[in-house]
Amino acid sequence: MVDHDTLDRFDRYCELLDSLTGATPVISDVEPRVAGDGPVRAVSYIGVPEPGYATGFTYGLSLSSHPDWGPRGRELSITVRSDDVEWSRVPARVVAALRGICPFNSGQVLGYMEPYVEGSAMNSIVLAEPAVECGSGLLDLSHGEIDAKRRDLVEIIGVYPIYSSEREFVYSRGFDEFWTLGWDRFNPARAPVA
Numbered sequence: 001m002v003d004h005d006t007l008d009r010f011d012r013y014c015e016l017l018d019s020l021t022g023a024t025p026v027i028s029d030v031e032p033r034v035a036g037d038g039p040v041r042a043v044s045y046i047g048v049p050e051p052g053y054a055t056g057f058t059y060g061l062s063l064s065s066h067p068d069w070g071p072r073g074r075e076l077s078i079t080v081r082s083d084d085v086e087w088s089r090v091p092a093r094v095v096a097a098l099r100g101i102c103p104f105n106s107g108q109v110l111g112y113m114e115p116y117v118e119g120s121a122m123n124s125i126v127l128a129e130p131a132v133e134c135g136s137g138l139l140d141l142s143h144g145e146i147d148a149k150r151r152d153l154v155e156i157i158g159v160y161p162i163y164s165s166e167r168e169f170v171y172s173r174g175f176d177e178f179w180t181l182g183w184d185r186f187n188p189a190r191a192p193v194a
Contacts, residue, residue, distance in 0.1 A: 013075075016140075026046065030093055046083075058092045079132055090117065122163055126175070131158055131185070181193045
């Protein structure tokens with residue numbers, strides 16, 4: 001699982017994210033459920049995409065694999081209108097808890113017993129397209145000339161915080177019906193819509 005985890009790979013990932021965001025991140029480690037599975041890091045950009053927002057990416061999910069992913073890895077990204085850096089770390093905490101168990105597919109909802117951030121009642125997330133545009137949709141962490149079969153491609157999946165009642169709505173009515181409701185995907189202080 002962690003055979004391709006190198007400092008060069010992580011540095012390349014951060015370089016690509018810095019290029020996408022135009023900013024420098026704050027990086028923090030999150031303790032993984034299974035230490036032998038490799039690191040989990042929160043790569044947080046404060047004031048991205050604009051002042052008053054926080055954007056966070058995970059590093060560590062792509063060290064695992066899942067049949068749903070094919071030959072590429074996945075990482076998660078969140079963007080919220082908040083100055084609280086803890087929101088940018090939510091995806092890394094989810095990865096630390098569920099890596100190797102969960103496929104992290106778009107349209108999936110995941111819940112937690114406690115609120116993700118103090119002062120908020122949101123304790124669930126829905127996965128969808130990322131808010132931050134990632135060019136072709138895949139980040140190439142390969143170094144130098146390498147054949148197509150050995151490329152280190154990573155897909156970014158978007159994370160949007162929701163309430164447990166909204167998670168139940170997705171379970172009963174489906175992702176598409178929830179996604180089309182009128183709700184502010186970037187406001188973690190909003191009222192529930194379901």
